[in-house]
Amino acid sequence: xxxxxxxxxxxxxxxxxxxxxxxxxxxxxxxxxxxxxxxxxxxxxxxxxxxxxxxxxxxxxxxxxxxxxxxxxxxxxxxxxxxxxxxxxxxxxxxxxxxxxxxxxxxxxxxxxxxxxxxxxxxxxxxxxxxxxxxxxxxxxxxxxxxxxxxxxxxxxxxxxxxxxxxxxxxxxxxxxxxxxxxxxxxxxxxxxxxxxxxxxxxxxxxxxxxxxxxxxxxxxxxxxxxxxxxxxxxxxxxxxxxxxxxxxxxxxxxxxxxxxxxxxxxxxxxxxxxxxxxxxxxxxxxxxxxxxxxxxxxxxxxxxxxxxxxxxxxxxxxxxxxxxxxxxxxxxxxxxxxxxxxxxxxxxxxxxxxxxxxxxxxxxxxxxxxxxxxxxxxxxxxxxxxxxxxxxxxxxxxxxxxxxxxxxxxxxxxxxxxxxxxxxxxxxxxxxxxxxxxxxxxxxxxxxxxxxxxxxxxxxxxxxxxxxxxxxxxxxxxxxxxxxxxxxxxxxxxxxxxxxxxxxxxxxxxxxxxxxxxxxxxxxxxxxxxxxxxxxxxxxxxxxxxxxxxxxxxxxxxxxxxxxxxxxxxxxxxxxxxxxxxxxxxxxxxxxxxxxxxxxxxxxxxxxxxxxxxxxxxxxxx
Amino acid sequence: xxxxxxxxxxxxxxxxxxxxxxxxxxxxxxxxxxxxxxxxxxxxxxxxxxxxxxxxxxxxxxxxxxxxxxxxxxxxxxxxxxxxxxxxxxxxxxxxxxxxxxxxxxxxxxxxxxxxxxxxxxxxxxxxxxxxxxxxxxxxxxxxxxxxxxxxxxxxxxxxxxxxxxxxxxxxxxxxxxxxxxxxxxxxxxxxxxxxxxxxxxxxxxxxxxxxxxxxxxxxxxxxxxxxxxxxx
Numbered sequence: 001x002x003x004x005x006x007x008x009x010x011x012x013x014x015x016x017x018x019x020x021x022x023x024x025x026x027x028x029x030x031x032x033x034x035x036x037x038x039x040x041x042x043x044x045x046x047x048x049x050x051x052x053x054x055x056x057x058x059x060x061x062x063x064x065x066x067x068x069x070x071x072x073x074x075x076x077x078x079x080x081x082x083x084x085x086x087x088x089x090x091x092x093x094x095x096x097x098x099x100x101x102x103x104x105x106x107x108x109x110x111x112x113x114x115x116x117x118x119x120x121x122x123x124x125x126x127x128x129x130x131x132x133x134x135x136x137x138x139x140x141x142x143x144x145x146x147x148x149x150x151x152x153x154x155x156x157x158x159x160x161x162x163x164x165x166x167x168x169x170x171x172x173x174x175x176x177x178x179x180x181x182x183x184x185x186x187x188x189x190x191x192x193x194x195x196x197x198x199x200x201x202x203x204x205x206x207x208x209x210x211x212x213x214x215x216x217x218x219x220x221x222x223x224x225x226x227x228x229x230x231x232x233x234x235x236x237x238x239x240x241x242x243x244x245x246x247x248x249x250x251x252x253x254x255x256x257x258x259x260x261x262x263x264x265x266x267x268x269x270x271x272x273x274x275x276x277x278x279x280x281x282x283x284x285x286x287x288x289x290x291x292x293x294x295x296x297x298x299x300x301x302x303x304x305x306x307x308x309x310x311x312x313x314x315x316x317x318x319x320x321x322x323x324x325x326x327x328x329x330x331x332x333x334x335x336x337x338x339x340x341x342x343x344x345x346x347x348x349x350x351x352x353x354x355x356x357x358x359x360x361x362x363x364x365x366x367x368x369x370x371x372x373x374x375x376x377x378x379x380x381x382x383x384x385x386x387x388x389x390x391x392x393x394x395x396x397x398x399x400x401x402x403x404x405x406x407x408x409x410x411x412x413x414x415x416x417x418x419x420x421x422x423x424x425x426x427x428x429x430x431x432x433x434x435x436x437x438x439x440x441x442x443x444x445x446x447x448x449x450x451x452x453x454x455x456x457x458x459x460x461x462x463x464x465x466x467x468x469x470x471x472x473x474x475x476x477x478x479x480x481x482x483x484x485x486x487x488x489x490x491x492x493x494x495x496x497x498x499x500x501x502x503x504x505x506x507x508x509x510x511x512x513x514x515x516x517x518x519x520x521x522x523x524x525x526x527x528x529x530x531x532x533x534x535x536x537x538x539x540x541x542x543x544x545x546x547x548x549x550x551x552x553x554x555x556x557x558x559x560x561x562x563x564x565x566x567x568x569x570x571x572x573x574x575x576x577x578x579x580x581x582x583x584x585x586x587x588x589x590x591x592x593x594x595x596x597x598x599x600x601x602x603x604x605x606x607x608x609x610x611x612x613x614x615x616x617x618x619x620x621x622x623x
Numbered sequence: 624x625x626x627x628x629x630x631x632x633x634x635x636x637x638x639x640x641x642x643x644x645x646x647x648x649x650x651x652x653x654x655x656x657x658x659x660x661x662x663x664x665x666x667x668x669x670x671x672x673x674x675x676x677x678x679x680x681x682x683x684x685x686x687x688x689x690x691x692x693x694x695x696x697x698x699x700x701x702x703x704x705x706x707x708x709x710x711x712x713x714x715x716x717x718x719x720x721x722x723x724x725x726x727x728x729x730x731x732x733x734x735x736x737x738x739x740x741x742x743x744x745x746x747x748x749x750x751x752x753x754x755x756x757x758x759x760x761x762x763x764x765x766x767x768x769x770x771x772x773x774x775x776x777x778x779x780x781x782x783x784x785x786x787x788x789x790x791x792x793x794x795x796x797x798x799x800x801x802x803x804x805x806x807x808x809x810x811x812x813x814x815x816x817x818x819x820x821x822x823x824x825x826x827x828x829x830x831x832x833x834x835x836x837x838x839x840x841x842x843x844x845x846x847x848x849x850x851x852x853x854x855x856x
Contacts, residue, residue, distance in 0.1 A: 166721060173711045173722045180709040183672055184723045185697030185773050 002136040009135070011255030012248070013144035013213075016151035017206040019247035021224055022231040023158060023240045024202030030175040030238030031195045034086065035413060037542075038101040039203050040225030041108035045074045046204025047216040048116050051123045054211065060127035071205035078200025082193050085589060090192075092596035095359055099549045100592045102542055105221060106585030112218050114579070123211035143212050150209070154202075155244050162240070171195055175238055226424065226538065230273045233417040236286020245284060267428045270421040274406060277418050281410050303486075303556050305478055321463055325456035333455040335571055337462040337527050341520045342567045344466040346547035346559035347473050348516035353548050354556065355477045356509045357489030358408075361416040362423025363517055363544045365403065368536020370396040370518025371525040372430060375443040378525075385448050389465075389522045396518020397511055399426065404510035408503045411492075423541055430533040442532035446525050462523050469516050470557060476512065477556050485509050543570075550591060552598025561600050624682070625650045625777050625808040626671075626701070631679035631689075633663075633670035640666045641677070644834055646827045648777060648808050653799070655823035655840075656812040657854060663832040664812035665706050668779045672696050672703045683777070700728050702775030706782045706812075708766045712755030716746055719754050719765055723772030731776035732805035739768040742798055760791035767798065777808040784818045796821050816854060820844075828853045 025039045053066030081104060089096050129146050132139035162168035174181045174191055182188050207220070214220075231250050235242030250269055257268045282288055306314060324336050349363045373395030377388040403422040410418055430437045437443065452458055476482050484505050487495040492502045525531045534540065543566065551562025569587060573580040595602040626648040633641040641663050648654045656664050670677035673693040681689040688696050697703070711719050720736050727733040740747030743764040749757065754765060763783060770778060783799065784792045792815075799822050803809060813819040819826065819840075826843045828836035836849045843849065 166724075169714065169718050169721050172718075173714060176711050176713060177709050179674055179693070180705070180711075181722060182693040183674065183697055183703045183705070184769065185694055185725050186722070187694045 002138050005136055006138040006140055007255050007259065008252065009140050009144060009148065011252040012151075013147040014254065015244075015247040015251035016147040016154075017209055018224075018227060018231055018251055019151050019244050020154060020206030020209070021203045022228045022235070022243040022247055023154070024199035024206075025228055026232050026235070026238055026240060026243045027158075027171070027202075028196055028199035029232070029413075031171055031178075032086070032090070032097075032192050034097040034101065034196075035416075036101050036196075036199070037098055037225065038081070038104040038108065039199070039228060040221035040223075041105045042074055042078055042200045042203040043207035043224050044112060044216075044218065044221040045077065045108060046070055046207030047210055047220065048112055048121075048207075049073055049204070050208035050211050051116070051121050051216050054124050063124060063127050067205070067208040067211070070208045071201050074204035074207075075197045075201035078204075079193050079197040082196040085593065086196070087189065087192070088593050089596055092592070095353075095545065095549055095553065096592055096596060099546055100589055102546065103585040103588030103592065105225075106581040106588065108585075109218060109221065110579045110582035110585070114582075116216075116218075118218065120215040120217045122215050126212040129212070147209065147213075151244065151247075155240065158240050167191075167194065222538070226420075227269070229417055229420060230269055233283055233414065233421075234273050234276050236283030237413060238287075239283070239285035242283055242285030267425050267432075270425045270428070273421045274418060274425075277410060277414060277421075278406055281414060283414070303477070305474075318467060322460065325459060330455040333459040334527065335568075337455075337459045338524075338571070339564055339567045340459075340462045340466040341523045341527065342543075342547065343560045343563040344469045344523075345517050345520040346544055346551070346563035347470045347557055348513045348520065349544045350548045350551070350553075350555075350557060350559035351473050351477060351516075352509055352513045353545075354553055355482055355485045355489065356506060356513075357486075358411065358506060358510075359416050359545065360407075360419040360510075360513075360541070361545070362403075362419035362421070362426075362538075362541050363513070364536045364538070364540035365419075365423035365426040366396040366400050366514035366517040367521035367524070367540065367544075368426060368430065368531075368533075369399040369514075370521025371531045371535040372437060372443070373518065374522035374525045375446045375531040376436070378446050379443055385452055385526065389519065389526075392522025392525065393515055393519040396521060397515035400511045400514020400518075401507075404507050404514065408506040408510060420538070420541070423536060423538065427533055427536050427538075430536060437531075437533070440533065442530050444530045446531065447529050448526050452526075458527065462527065465519065465523060469519060470560060473512075473516060474557055481505070481508070546588060548598075550595070550599055552595075552601030554597060555600045558598055558600030562598065565599065624648065625652070625684065626810065627680075627682040628667075628671060629680045629682075631667065631670055631677060631681065633666050633675050633677040635666075635675065639832070640675075641670060641832045644670075644679075644829070644832070646810075646834065646837065648810050650808055651803070651806055652825065653803055653809045653811065653823045655819035655826045656810060656829065657814070657816065657819060657826055658812075658829035659854070660814070661831075662829040662853075664829055665781055666832075667829065668703060668705075668781050668810075668812065671779060672701065697773060697775075698725065700731055700774070700776040702770040702773055702778040704767050704770045704778060704780045704783070706785065708759075708762045710754035710757070710762045710765055710769075712753060714754055715751045716754065716757075716765055717750045719769050720772050723769040725773040728774045728776060731774050732802075732807060733774050734768075734771040736772075739771060742771075742801060743768055760787050760794075763787060763791075763795065764798070771802070775807070777810070778802070780809060780811040782812055782814065784813065784815050792818060816850075 021043050028036050049070035050067050054063050057066050126143050129143040133142050231246045235246030253269050353359050370392035374388045374392030377383040377391035407418050484500045488502045488505050547562040547566045548559040551558030573583050624647045629645040631644040669675045783795050825839050830853045835853050
């Protein structure tokens with residue numbers, strides 16, 4: 001019993017810093033509609049900066065001054081990122097900002113290794129809070145009690161800021177209707193910068209305050225960002241009070257989950273999130289999202305099937321790709337097969353994002369299920385290659401059918417977050433169910449039979465299946481079902497009124513997209529000869545988003561171009577530099593700023609005027 | 624001229640909505656922008672304040688605001704009251720007014736919450752009520768009061784009488800005439816010709832994004848053809 005009380009207090013202490021980070025994310029999202037993926041990076045920077053400052057400055061004043069100065073310094077960095085990067089792309093499709101902040105995350109990861117080294121750093125203990133206090137005969141660190149008190153204090157301060165200052169009132173107004181705030185004479189730019197800096201300050205403060213509790217490491221950014229996403233979604237996006245309650249729930253689930261069911265502690269938090277979202281689709285304290293900032297209907301160019309000339313170009317491209325074995329060695333062929341596989345993966349996600357208007361943050365789950373399905377069929381059941389590929393696709397389709405049934409109940413960012421949660425659950429199962437999946441060690445030795453075993457043969461198989469899959473996805477986009485899907489995207493209400501069921505159509509699209517992703521995953525298992533939990537981890541899902549957005553979310557299959565570019569760059573960067581993340585991150589940032597409509601989308605904009613339909617000078621200004 | 628708009632074109636995505644719209648409003652004048660549903664009245668307002676993609680000339684007190692950003696246009700003293708009201712539902716009445724607050728402007732009437740509560744007595748009784756828990760008429764008054772907090776010298780009022788009970792429409796007309804007495808210039812879009820006659824000096828009629836008539840209310844009164852072609856339902 002006493003032990004449980006202490007565990008409860010540990011949970012409360014953890015909740016405070018989780019709350020700081022989550023409230024920052026929630027405030028930023030509320031006003032700017034940016035899902036700030038870099039929030040974890042700022043949290044980590046806060047911890048590193050606090051380490052450096054508190055090592056340099058002595059005494060209690062030096063310590064506490066260092067913590068606060070670190071948070072302020074990182075907030076200034078955040079403001080700089082907002083002014084130089086995000087400000088340029090507020091008019092781009094919503095997910096573009098996510099992509100940009102993901103690029104920032106990559107850059108920060110490598111920069112922190114360059115600046116602070118790869119080793120974990122252990123900081124100073126907090127002056128005045130080094131002792132433990134005896135509660136019910138158990139020792140509780142007094143610093144934990146300090147953190148427990150800090151959470152509600154910060155919550156109160158934020159409340160005062162939002163209700164007692166003009167800045168706060170403007171922030172709350174802008175959270176609801178930014179255009180109206182502008183029409184009342186408020187310059188949104190500085191409001192956005194201020195809000196972003198405030199959110200980053202809270203994240204960095206959360207990181208800095210972890211210093212006495214935990215070692216500072218360069219993996220803490222991704223660890224916290226997933227938890228914080230969960231907190232923000234359970235609490236309701238944009239709700240600070242909701243973030244506090246949800247932080248308590250998540251931190252206590254972590255604290256007690258470890259005690260009760262260590263094997264499923266990872267799954268537990270995500271399962272709670274899934275339940276909350278199904279019962280209360282906008283989180284505990286959230287309200288339905290306003291309409292998306294961009295009128296997508298105005299942005300999307302009319303889609304049409306390939307013209308005669310374009311068909312010839314595609315055919316020539318395919319023939320050229322098929323001729324690769326004539327010139328390339330086995331390394332190039334394996335790279336080619338990998339790119340083909342990712343083209344299919346990206347194209348399947350694009351069906352959801354472009355035609356469906358719903359962005360899955362967890363599409364890797366179905367890719368990974370395909371990998372595991374094929375690997376298990378081949379290794380455990382001894383099925384031949386075609387049957388194992390089919391088994392992989394079937395497992396992924398089944399997974400998409402199950403998870404999708406829950407996901408399509410939501411929309412917008414909440415949909416994205418729930419897909420992320422399910423992907424994380426799938427990852428946890430693959431990671432922890434060692435008897436079947438091999439856990440972290442994966443499943444090894446999945447090689448194609450001799451007839452498909454040569455690099456050229458496997459390359460052709462991968463190319464044929466990828467090209468066939470992508471063609472099928474295009475056909476679907478232009479089929480009556482595709483029209484229904486786009487109708488639901490453009491106006492769910494009007495589509496329902498003419499007898500199209502939003503959920504049924506989106507669920508079908510989700511299953512189809514999952515199935516094609518799974519086929520790609522099954523091929524990938526054979527290409528690598530092995531399957532690991534990484535195949536369904538978050539970074540791969542993000543890669544998928546990057547490929548679609550790079551290609552152009554307003555296009556039918558621009559993702560193919562995005563996939564070729566991104567995968568080729570990744571493979572090249574991995575082999576030529578130690579700082580691949582830095583280069584890749586910078587590249588993503590540059591591409592996002594240079595091609596706010598994606599590469600293919602931007603190229604379409606360059607068509608000579610006489611080839612364009614009578615069109616407006618530019619798209620609707622979106623804010 | 625207080626406001627002189629010319630060659631104003633506007634688009635929603637690929638669709639062009641306005642074609643070379645021209646209109647002007649003199650100092651202290653009330654001009655009615657008339658036309659049927661979908662004629663382009665709201666789009667004209669949004670184009671003037673920069674909330675849709677637009678091209679053209681918007682001269683306000685001699686400054687061209689045709690390419691200016693929305694907040695800069697509001698800061699120049701051009702107030703906008705949208706048709707959809709767009710009250711901040713989470714904010715109280717007093718907080719809604721606070722969002723609209725700007726520094727006093729020479730040459731324009733200055734408004735404070737207290738003067739606005741006198742103009743719209745209903746609002747003064749619900750200062751701490753969230754905007755979302757008000758009736759349509761009360762919201763309409765709040766949205767006008769909120770724009771007046773910016774001390775504009777000209778106000779674009781989009782369909783102030785729409786969907787309101789007759790008694791509230793009367794109150795609205797009184798308030799608009801009071802604003803005129805303070806020296807405000809007003810451009811008001813209306814479908815209700817009777818209401819427009821009550822408050823306006825001149826009229827501009829739009830049809831399918833083009834100006835079809837411009838003249839005094841008396842001239843419009845005399846011209847039955849124009850009324851039948853562009854206004855009759």
